[in-house]
Amino acid sequence: MKITRVEAIPFAIPYRKPLRFASGEVHSAEHVLVRVHTDDGLVGVAEAPPRPFTYGETQASIVAVLRDVFTPEVLGLSPWEREVVHARLGRTVGNPAAKAAVDMALWDIIGKAAGRSVTELLGGYTDHMRVAHMVGFASPEQMVDEAQRVRTEYGITTFKVKVGRRPATVDVAACRALREALGDDVELYVDGNRGWTASESARALRAMDDLGLTLAEELCPADDVLGRRWLVQRCPIPFVADESATRPGEVTRELLAGSATAISIKTARTGFSTSQRVLFQCEGLGVEVVIGNQVDGQIGTLCGAAFGAAHRLTAQRAGELSNFLDMSDDLLTEPVRITGGTVRVRDEPGLGIEIDPDKLAHYRQD
Missing domain, CATH: 3.30.390.10 (Enolase-like, N-terminal domain)
Structure with missing residues (x-):
């Protein structure tokens, strides 16, 4: 072949x-x-x-x-x-x-x-992934409304809150509003996309210390080398390297330099082969991982779920697998469904992806 x-x-x-x-x-x-x-x-x-x-x-x-x-x-x-x-x-x-x-x-x-399914070939740990939903920038009221709707409609109980605005008090207020509205049985973690400085990040984390956040991702730029290390030493929860750790060598650098204590794996940027390399590095070093999302469509969502479900370490946490809900349509003949807060991997050979030719003809740009 x-x-x-x-x-x-x-x-x-x-x-x-x-x-x-x-x-x-x-x-x-x-x-x-x-x-x-x-x-x-x-x-x-x-x-x-x-x-x-x-x-x-x-x-x-x-x-x-x-x-x-x-x-x-x-x-x-x-x-x-x-x-x-x-x-x-x-x-x-x-x-x-x-x-x-x-x-x-x-x-x-x-x-x-x-x-065989890709999940079976990669490891076959389970057949489903719990789903985390990303809540983007908006007013606290709008962010609460979105999270409550997603929890009611899809059963999702893990939320990744986008932060990094200035002043940081805006994001602190939003996270506090989410915790108060959703209660203590919902997991919240934050992602700054490098929007704050190290000192802004430290102040924001102190202000949110009572909210029970579980992860903090890329709050400040990795290029702020000393500031980032200073922040991670003071971070009371795992600090996730995402866009700063896109290759195995960068993962090693960030972890051993003390610039991160957890890693986001995105199949959209490391495929399955390199994602396994990163996963096994993290497993050997004893750090947590999360399946991230590159604002994937349903095809990318199935890839992330297939990889995450294949391994014990990635299946332990909810994966960021719901960004496609914000798209007005997609290309699949059989859409991805989130039920009870989970996505099931497809048991057909390969990834189980079938493209709708009419939708592709409608949305293609060439």
Whole structure:
């Protein structure tokens, strides 16, 4: 079985409302559908969501690097030669979402060829993931309304609260309002997207010390090396490295330097193969992990759930798997459903993804 073609199809689906956080604002899911074809007729599917304000990738750059650089490197290889593919794509720096999509599409093919789900192939720990929902910037009242609606409609009881505004008292008030409205049986944690300084972060954490927060993610920039270490030493809860730890080497650097005490794994930027490398690093060092979300659509959500459910460590926490709820539509013939606060992985061979051709024709941008 050999790779014969790689498709990179740009598409755009509007959000029901803008997603706002400290590092940027998103109005439309301008993603890239990646399909890897083989001479056996098997096709692997994945999604590449660009985040230009985080990694520098755009929809156009992902299409271009897949078409002009990566496709020539992988044509003729077997999907089973994942390490060869990894080495060849690694010659080009950056481009994490493009690389991750190729890797996940190859796993989809392998699962189809083996007649097994990707979750089974990766580890098969469980068949579902608890879901955490991201609450973006808004007034405290609006944030409470959204969280209450999501809890009532989907049974979700874990919420990741976007913070990082100035003054920090705005976000402190929002977190306090969420705790008071939702009660103590709901898990809350915060993500600053590098929006505060180290001292602002420390003051905000002290002001929220009574709220029972469980994690604090990327409150200040990793480039503030001494300030970040100073903050993490004083942080009373696990401090999560996300966009500052996009490769195994960065994970090692952040953890051993004392700049983080937990790691966010996003399959949209490290695929399945490198995500396993990161996961096993964290397991060996005894640090917590969370399955993050790169504002993925339903394709990316299924990938995150498939990986998270496959491993004991990732299945212990709720994964950030609900961002697709903010999209006005998606490309799947069978939509992802959140029931009782969980997403079930699909038991079909591969990832169980089937693209609706009419929806793709409607939303594609090429």
